[in-house]
Amino acid sequence: MPPRTQSRRQLEPWQDPKAKPYITLENVTKSFGSTVAVRNVSLSIYQGELFCLLGGSGCGKTTLLRLLAGFEKPTTGRLFIDGIDVTDVPAYERPVNMMFQSYALFPHMTVAQNIAFGLKQERLPTKIIRERVMEGLDLVQMSAFAMRKPHQLSGGQCQRVALVRSLVKQPKLLLLDEPLAALDKRLREQTQFELVNIQERVGITFIMVTHDQEEAMTMSSRIGVMEEGRIRQVGAPHDVYEFPNSRFVAEFIGASNIFEGVVIEDEPDHVLIDSEAAGCQLYVTDSAAVPVGAQVAVAIRPEKVMISTKQPSEKRNCTKGVVRDIAYLGDISIYYVELPSGKVIQATLPNLLRLSERDVQWEDEIYLYWRAENGVVLTS
Numbered sequence: 001m002p003p004r005t006q007s008r009r010q011l012e013p014w015q016d017p018k019a020k021p022y023i024t025l026e027n028v029t030k031s032f033g034s035t036v037a038v039r040n041v042s043l044s045i046y047q048g049e050l051f052c053l054l055g056g057s058g059c060g061k062t063t064l065l066r067l068l069a070g071f072e073k074p075t076t077g078r079l080f081i082d083g084i085d086v087t088d089v090p091a092y093e094r095p096v097n098m099m100f101q102s103y104a105l106f107p108h109m110t111v112a113q114n115i116a117f118g119l120k121q122e123r124l125p126t127k128i129i130r131e132r133v134m135e136g137l138d139l140v141q142m143s144a145f146a147m148r149k150p151h152q153l154s155g156g157q158c159q160r161v162a163l164v165r166s167l168v169k170q171p172k173l174l175l176l177d178e179p180l181a182a183l184d185k186r187l188r189e190q191t192q193f194e195l196v197n198i199q200e201r202v203g204i205t206f207i208m209v210t211h212d213q214e215e216a217m218t219m220s221s222r223i224g225v226m227e228e229g230r231i232r233q234v235g236a237p238h239d240v241y242e243f244p245n246s247r248f249v250a251e252f253i254g255a256s257n258i259f260e261g262v263v264i265e266d267e268p269d270h271v272l273i274d275s276e277a278a279g280c281q282l283y284v285t286d287s288a289a290v291p292v293g294a295q296v297a298v299a300i301r302p303e304k305v306m307i308s309t310k311q312p313s314e315k316r317n318c319t320k321g322v323v324r325d326i327a328y329l330g331d332i333s334i335y336y337v338e339l340p341s342g343k344v345i346q347a348t349l350p351n352l353l354r355l356s357e358r359d360v361q362w363e364d365e366i367y368l369y370w371r372a373e374n375g376v377v378l379t380s
Ligand code: ATP
Pocket: 032, 035, 036, 037, 055, 056, 057, 058, 059, 060, 061, 062, 063, 064, 211
């Protein structure tokens, strides 16, 4: 396997206007009869990225992956890999490998035989096959399991073998369709880190499909959020979470409190929104310009909402409500607070104190407030 490449933190080629994308989709649409699975998607992915396609069921993630693999042909649009137009290139001639959701290993073959299978089909010399199998097993720390059969392995170990089987073919691009779906929560979290480490070490570009937003946030260099065949936003996990570009993304990734309102001031350093639903004026810095009079929504993440029994001095970004519920989740608690408008706001707080020791309890009237930089103005 090639040596470890640069770390994920250093790898932000999309910030460099001179960087050439490794994968380019130009206005790609895929229809199945009257169903439009992928709608006019244009996307650039860079070498060495671990790019996650994230979206709900049926939004077109797998179809997009299958288009890249060459198992489907776009109805319109073009696909490029490493600068070459591959739109009409068959799957077996593309430098791409796909790891499917059901990565069935051959039950009668050993781990080593399973991994060697694809290489034998390529008729590579036995010595090279043996070397690549050993290197691959070493990469996922499974050298000691080479002679075991799949039924003698755990789910996570099978998953690692399937990954090695895809990697030893040395594709330039590996497509992974929900690779961790079969694993339980704990193993899944552990394997997420392993997969990221392996991807960094081999330096191969990964495009992964998931419907699990935490998985996408943990693993990816960037996330493409999909809805009904469209890519709604592309960005690094932090950017997509902190600066969602639409109500859909704000609500799909993490929880959001969303307030409707009307813009009453649009100044270079802030936007002021009158919101009946919030019961206060919303003062937002870090916002793009929005015309006075426009109907907008403002998203505020529950962990950015602070609560107090005493009235804060600032009137803006501060409202009052009654605690209707407290959900205790072990590490955090979620407070559901009903405002006079009937809207329920969520505020999450770390559990520094036990529930019974806190000064805020069910049915208490409390103040909720947040900082001006924590609101996100959404126009769509
Ligand atoms: P999931 O997370 O449930 O796997 P997905 O986001 O991967 O969903 P796709 O499998 O890409 O979604 O499907 C997108 C849409 O295209 C769906 O409405 C699906 O029914 C439809 N579709 C996919 N493949 C075909 C096909 N071969 N023929 C007809 N319709 C299809």
